[in-house]
Amino acid sequence: MSAYQTGLIVQISITIMTVVAVFAMTGLAGMFSLGQAAYMAVGAYVTFVLSRFLDIPYPITGIISILISILLSWIIAVPTLKLRRDYFALITVGFSQMILALVLLFEDFTRGSIGFSKIPRMDNLLLVSLVGLALIIFWIRNLKYSRFGRMCIALKNDEIAARSFGIDVYHLKIKIYVLASAIASFAGILMALRNRVITPDSFGWAQSAEMQIFLFFGGTNSLTGAILSAGGLKLLPEFVRDVTLFGVSMQEYRTIIYAILIIIVINFRPQGILGEKEINFKWLKNLYRRFKQSILKKNESYD
Amino acid sequence: MTEQILKTHNLSKAFGGVCAVKDFNMEINAGRIRGIIGPNGAGKTTIFNLLSRIYKEDEGTIEFAGQDVTSKSQIEVARMGLSRTFQNTRLFVGLNVLDNVKVALDHDGKYSLFSALFKLPFRNKQERMIKEKAMSCLELLNLDEFAKLSPSNLSYGYQRRVEIARALANDPKVLMLDEPAAGLNPEETSMLMDFIKDIQAKYPNLAILVIEHRMELIMNLCDHIYVQDSGLTIAEGTPAEIQSNPKVLAAYLGEEE
Ligand SMILES: Nc1ncnc2c1ncn2[C@@H]1O[C@H](COP(=O)(O)OP(=O)(O)OP(=O)(O)O)[C@@H](O)[C@H]1O
Numbered sequence: 001m002s003a004y005q006t007g008l009i010v011q012i013s014i015t016i017m018t019v020v021a022v023f024a025m026t027g028l029a030g031m032f033s034l035g036q037a038a039y040m041a042v043g044a045y046v047t048f049v050l051s052r053f054l055d056i057p058y059p060i061t062g063i064i065s066i067l068i069s070i071l072l073s074w075i076i077a078v079p080t081l082k083l084r085r086d087y088f089a090l091i092t093v094g095f096s097q098m099i100l101a102l103v104l105l106f107e108d109f110t111r112g113s114i115g116f117s118k119i120p121r122m123d124n125l126l127l128v129s130l131v132g133l134a135l136i137i138f139w140i141r142n143l144k145y146s147r148f149g150r151m152c153i154a155l156k157n158d159e160i161a162a163r164s165f166g167i168d169v170y171h172l173k174i175k176i177y178v179l180a181s182a183i184a185s186f187a188g189i190l191m192a193l194r195n196r197v198i199t200p201d202s203f204g205w206a207q208s209a210e211m212q213i214f215l216f217f218g219g220t221n222s223l224t225g226a227i228l229s230a231g232g233l234k235l236l237p238e239f240v241r242d243v244t245l246f247g248v249s250m251q252e253y254r255t256i257i258y259a260i261l262i263i264i265v266i267n268f269r270p271q272g273i274l275g276e277k278e279i280n281f282k283w284l285k286n287l288y289r290r291f292k293q294s295i296l297k298k299n300e301s302y303d
Numbered sequence: 304m305t306e307q308i309l310k311t312h313n314l315s316k317a318f319g320g321v322c323a324v325k326d327f328n329m330e331i332n333a334g335r336i337r338g339i340i341g342p343n344g345a346g347k348t349t350i351f352n353l354l355s356r357i358y359k360e361d362e363g364t365i366e367f368a369g370q371d372v373t374s375k376s377q378i379e380v381a382r383m384g385l386s387r388t389f390q391n392t393r394l395f396v397g398l399n400v401l402d403n404v405k406v407a408l409d410h411d412g413k414y415s416l417f418s419a420l421f422k423l424p425f426r427n428k429q430e431r432m433i434k435e436k437a438m439s440c441l442e443l444l445n446l447d448e449f450a451k452l453s454p455s456n457l458s459y460g461y462q463r464r465v466e467i468a469r470a471l472a473n474d475p476k477v478l479m480l481d482e483p484a485a486g487l488n489p490e491e492t493s494m495l496m497d498f499i500k501d502i503q504a505k506y507p508n509l510a511i512l513v514i515e516h517r518m519e520l521i522m523n524l525c526d527h528i529y530v531q532d533s534g535l536t537i538a539e540g541t542p543a544e545i546q547s548n549p550k551v552l553a554a555y556l557g558e559e560e
């Protein structure tokens with residue numbers, strides 16, 4: 001496999017990871033955040049800045065960075081998850097701006113907008129990314145089909161009704177938000193290892209918005225929808241890399257393409273491509289059966 | 304059977320200048336059905352919202368299961384066994400009928416988030432127990448054939464029943480139904496009233512409180528009725544007493560004819 005292909009697979013795994021985490025937070029628990037990329041920044045910067053300046057191996061500082069993200073997200077969640085949902089979304093934007101401001105402020109350590117480079121090479125990054133992705137999908141799938149998933153869907157529908165069944169809406173939301181943020185920071189570490197350089201502009205709110213776009217495109221209520229749409233939409237610009245428009249590669253129009261796609265989907269299929277459907281074994285079996293039947297019918301009509 | 308389960312004393316609530324509920328006194332015993340009737344805006348739903356602690360009262364006390372619950376939260380009284388439905392259907396979209404019923408049991412589920420994420424054997428065992436309990440609730444109320452359906456595929460009358468089944472899943476002490484027949488056609492309405500009677504037979508220790516604004520509907524359902532008008536209790540008593548009360552006829556029936 002070429003370095004380009006490996007890099008692409010790692011990149012797509014990272015994207016899917018972050019979107020799966022956003023699925024848990026927004027799709028299941030209805031918390032709309034535009035700050036998840038900030039936790040990627042925390043993962044990336046804390047891991048490699050600490051590793052370099054304290055001379056600690058990065059797997060250890062990586063774990064520290066995830067713990068810091070957990071703490072940070074908890075601190076953010078405790079006061080804001082009591083507020084109305086729209087305030088929560090606004091505060092997450094503010095939070096992500098704050099993290100980036102801190103990166104620029106501590107320029108001596110982070111190299112500011114020049115970017116923090118010379119990140120060590122990780123030989124089995126592809127393997128780690130794929131195993132990490134598989135584990136995260138396994139977790140969130142299990143979450144959806146557990147009592148926590150059901151309670152999340154209930155509170156997303158109607159918090160007052162959820163409370164009337166004894167559901168502690170506030171604490172459940174905190175748990176899910178912290179979980180999603182921890183996953184994002186893990187993805188941030190992988191992203192740094194892939195790019196070998198960390199720059200603040202790869203963690204802006206546009207990055208967080210992209211995660212939401214991918215989720216809404218696939219369908220907020222479908223985990224497999226989120227996975228497929230994240231993978232597909234991330235891959236899409238790669239196909240049009242060599243196509244140029246006004247002398248610029250189509251890849252540069254990525255954001256515009258996404259915006260157009262999301263406008264189309266929201267207008268014609270507001271529940272997302274897959275809606276509430278999950279593509280699983282049973283679904284595939286049904287599809288196969290229907291396919292077989294239609295072929296049989298065709299044969300009959302020839303008789 | 305004579306155990307008093309829920310009681311209010313001079314319960315009052317105003318919104319801005321509007322008195323939604325004023326000095327409301329009621330009590331209900333285990334195994335009984337009582338009704339609250341009154342025209343639109345009489346304050347019936349506000350009474351339920353006060354009892355279930357969605358609103359905080361301005362004055363008065365609420366005693367539930369032998370405790371003063373005025374300082375308790377909505378979640379706490381729900382967990383103590385005060386269950387309710389809402390005036391408009393609030394089944395959870397994205398969950399099938401069975402999962403909707405499971406939600407009522409989920410706060411009490413024993414497995415942790417950790418065992419949920421890793422799908423540990425303990426989680427599977429607990430999930431099976433939750434499923435059994437939810438299923439037996441649906442079976443008891445003859446709704447089990449709908450378990451796998453999405454609520455939106457059910458008729459309005461059945462959605463109401465599923466909602467009531469869900470409110471019963473956790474074996475509450477008190478069940479409060481806010482206009483359960485609202486939006487139903489006459490046939491569905493009479494079936495729903497039979498359904499509620501059936502519940503009383505199947506849950507002998509349950510106290511049921513029903514809100515309705517059409518008086519004739521709960522006349523042969525309740526033992527005792529409170530008549531509300533503009534926040535005040537204008538009459539209370541057995542259905543027969545209510546029907547012949549001149550105040551009720553004037554203020555309530557009169558305007559409907
Ligand atoms: N959250 C609120 N804020 C302001 N006013 C409210 C609120 N809830 C209820 N009210 C007012 O309190 C009064 C009683 O309302 P409530 O909903 O309890 O009536 P109701 O008897 O349930 O009527 P309906 O038969 O229409 O359901 C009304 O005047 C209503 O406008």
Ligand SMILES: [Mg+2]
Nearest residue numbers: 347348349390
């Ligand atoms: Mg009402």
